[in-house]
Amino acid sequence: RQPAAAPYLAKLNEAQREAVEALDGPVLVLAGAGTGKTRVLTTRLAHLLATGRCQPWQVLAVTFTNKASREMQDRLAALVGPIAGDVRLGTFHAIGVWLLRRHAELVGLKSNFTILDTDDQLRLLKQVLEAHEVDVKRWPARALAAVIDRWKDKGLTPDKVGGGDGNGFADGKALELYRAYQARLLTLNACDFGDLLVHTLTLFSSNPDILARYQEQFRYILVDEYQDTNVAQYLWLRLLAQSHHNICCVGDDDQSIYGWRGAEVDNILRFESDFPGAKVVRLERNYRSTGHILATASALIAHNEARLGKTLWTDDDPGRMVGLRGVWDGIEEARIIGEDIEALQRDGARLDDIAILVRAGFQTRDFEERFLTLGLPYRVIGGPRFYERAEIRDAMAYLRMVAQPDDDLALERIINVPKRALGAATVKKLHETARAAGTTLLGAGTAIVETDELRPQARTALARLLDDFRRWRALIDVMPHHELAETVLDESGYTAMWQHDRSPDAPGRLENLKELIRAMEEFPTLAAFLEHVALVMENAEQRDEDMVSLMTLHSAKGLEFEHVFLPGWEEGLFPHQRALGESGQKGLEEERRLAYVGITRARRQCTISFAANRRVHGQWQSSIPSRFVEELPADHVEKLSDPGIYGSGGAGWGRVGGAGGAGGAYEAPWEKSDWRGRQKGYGARYERRGGLIEGEATVVETSGPEGGYALGQRIFHQKFGYGRIRAMDGNKLEIEFEKAGRKKVMDAFVDPA
Numbered sequence: 001r002q003p004a005a006a007p008y009l010a011k012l013n014e015a016q017r018e019a020v021e022a023l024d025g026p027v028l029v030l031a032g033a034g035t036g037k038t039r040v041l042t043t044r045l046a047h048l049l050a051t052g053r054c055q056p057w058q059v060l061a062v063t064f065t066n067k068a069s070r071e072m073q074d075r076l077a078a079l080v081g082p083i084a085g086d087v088r089l090g091t092f093h094a095i096g097v098w099l100l101r102r103h104a105e106l107v108g109l110k111s112n113f114t115i116l117d118t119d120d121q122l123r124l125l126k127q128v129l130e131a132h133e134v135d136v137k138r139w140p141a142r143a144l145a146a147v148i149d150r151w152k153d154k155g156l157t158p159d160k161v162g163g164g165d166g167n168g169f170a171d172g173k174a175l176e177l178y179r180a181y182q183a184r185l186l187t188l189n190a191c192d193f194g195d196l197l198v199h200t201l202t203l204f205s206s207n208p209d210i211l212a213r214y215q216e217q218f219r220y221i222l223v224d225e226y227q228d229t230n231v232a233q234y235l236w237l238r239l240l241a242q243s244h245h246n247i248c249c250v251g252d253d254d255q256s257i258y259g260w261r262g263a264e265v266d267n268i269l270r271f272e273s274d275f276p277g278a279k280v281v282r283l284e285r286n287y288r289s290t291g292h293i294l295a296t297a298s299a300l301i302a303h304n305e306a307r308l309g310k311t312l313w314t315d316d317d318p319g320r321m322v323g324l325r326g327v328w329d330g331i332e333e334a335r336i337i338g339e340d341i342e343a344l345q346r347d348g349a350r351l352d353d354i355a356i357l358v359r360a361g362f363q364t365r366d367f368e369e370r371f372l373t374l375g376l377p378y379r380v381i382g383g384p385r386f387y388e389r390a391e392i393r394d395a396m397a398y399l400r401m402v403a404q405p406d407d408d409l410a411l412e413r414i415i416n417v418p419k420r421a422l423g424a425a426t427v428k429k430l431h432e433t434a435r436a437a438g439t440t441l442l443g444a445g446t447a448i449v450e451t452d453e454l455r456p457q458a459r460t461a462l463a464r465l466l467d468d469f470r471r472w473r474a475l476i477d478v479m480p481h482h483e484l485a486e487t488v489l490d491e492s493g494y495t496a497m498w499q500h501d502r503s504p505d506a507p508g509r510l511e512n513l514k515e516l517i518r519a520m521e522e523f524p525t526l527a528a529f530l531e532h533v534a535l536v537m538e539n540a541e542q543r544d545e546d547m548v549s550l551m552t553l554h555s556a557k558g559l560e561f562e563h564v565f566l567p568g569w570e571e572g573l574f575p576h577q578r579a580l581g582e583s584g585q586k587g588l589e590e591e592r593r594l595a596y597v598g599i600t601r602a603r604r605q606c607t608i609s610f611a612a613n614r615r616v617h618g619q620w621q622s623s624i625p626s627r628f629v630e631e632l633p634a635d636h637v638e639k640l641s642d643p644g645i646y647g648s649g650g651a652g653w654g655r656v657g658g659a660g661g662a663g664g665a666y667e668a669p670w671e672k673s674d675w676r677g678r679q680k681g682y683g684a685r686y687e688r689r690g691g692l693i694e695g696e697a698t699v700v701e702t703s704g705p706e707g708g709y710a711l712g713q714r715i716f717h718q719k720f721g722y723g724r725i726r727a728m729d730g731n732k733l734e735i736e737f738e739k740a741g742r743k744k745v746m747d748a749f750v751d752p753a
Ligand code: ATP
Pocket: 011, 012, 013, 016, 031, 032, 033, 034, 035, 036, 037, 038, 039, 040, 252, 255, 286, 287, 288, 557, 558, 559, 560, 600
């Protein structure tokens, strides 16, 4: 055994050390944010290796994201050196791929199977729906994907799906469609993300010898972010740990934020019954955040009822209070946060230490635009991703066809891109032939060019394309793969297509294609590159350089930053309407956990904001502060904007009495008027006109309804109901509402009653 004075052990507190040193048997570390769970896991791994308890390849470590895997790998390498590279460390998906590549034939695949991304999955589901004559307008592929994904989250293959769930879809056809979809996937030698786990479960349960082999190999199992495992993942872990029970899971029930994707907090409760005698360790000291930040997060999460409950404390300074700010709209929010960041930068802060965490992906756009104007470098993590751009997907489809000729979806994507006389009619004929002969599209093509079924022009074009693919495939072993990629894109005419394209975005697309080729050089083979892309599609991110990070709260899990901005705390956006509507209290509590995750990402400073107006899916809406704003503890929070903005109800923060929940308003800073009020049917919408020049609002036009309003006139407002106009100032009206009291509103939100 290693002497107790091993330097890495000295960096732990007593409870952490206990969790690290209990190497044998099941261990569950259940603790709040920032208490060092991930540090415990990494140190435990180091300890296993340093004490010679096992060899690196005998450890299996699971993290929630690729980024987290990389971080753990780096930290481990710092502790134990290069042997860290031999540990099987990755996400459930990555480990699933690794296992399936080795045993593909046992689940009906070939080892070079393709991993479909969401887009391919939807296209394939649509084909399945059409083949079963289901009305795709009424029963869209996306909805079927959700049903099937939930089944897969639970580890249910078609033969295991019982009654109940999902059966409402397409008049009870969901299961039949699921079966057909799985059959199609096998024919295509492909699987979707859910399959990466479900197939390995099948592999283990129908091949006890193989399961035994991996149980033997992985003598120690470690799992981070355990609260967000789904049932399939849980079953998978249980199978692997069954013989030795050397499994250590760390998690926090208050950070369970993937319930909507099938995660089950109950897995925490099950742990103790499935692994009797499990050692449960609780960590209570938070090492990440200041006193005010921790107190704010703790007070907020205390509003949840469904929680195990825990104590958290810190030795750190109280630090600065959590900032709270009301703004006019998303543009102003982005402008002010941009100013804050520049101020931080002047005080010596690094951009890498700053993050903006949003509830919904669309919120990043206002920030991106603002940061581009300011020249402030930023990265969007998990956002609109490089590999999702059309030209990249096209190029990838070519490469997939070269590596995996039976990839029908890839062929279909590029068969007529660039245009080469192989239109919809040809594709239809290929599909028919493929179905009749039970082959792939490529197989059908090879057969059909020998006949006179196609028009001569199409036949020549198809024969040529097939020849091209044959030639490129022969080059795989001869040419460096990035050069091959360049050759493929040139010879297929794909690059030329964009070179001749006159649209303004064509140069950018050509640059992206160059970037793609450059990216390929970092991988040893074409297959390795394709696999990498399939995996990062879930979790893309840029590296290097000092940049502000923009991401959703969901992707911020496990991370920490000195300064965190949390914009968009408005009802409907956060908590999100969808979460509230679908699952009531349960949904609301998951949203509150998300808020808790957000606040606890901050080390030194956390700033929350909400806007009076928000553009959601292109529509302007007036909004009221999130109920979470009201739940913040006043002793730890400092208002950063004019108090008037928080409303006049006097009841705590933000939201004002109003009538029956419909109310809630705050005075807005009226001087911003780059908006054009526009009457449109029922209710009014705002439409943004013009842009921001040098950071100043450009006044484009303001207009009320025809003829304007008169003092004393009775009106109807979307949120506050009926009222009478008491004062007018341009497009601002002061109205005495019948239920909500006196308020200032913009005329565009008002209709004559
Ligand atoms: P989360 O729930 O957000 O995933 P966590 O419990 O995994 O948090 P870590 O990320 O492991 O927490 O640790 C939070 C911070 O506290 C890190 O910066 C870590 O280095 C630091 N830390 C953890 N334990 C100690 C310790 N004993 N002494 C000093 N710093 C520590």
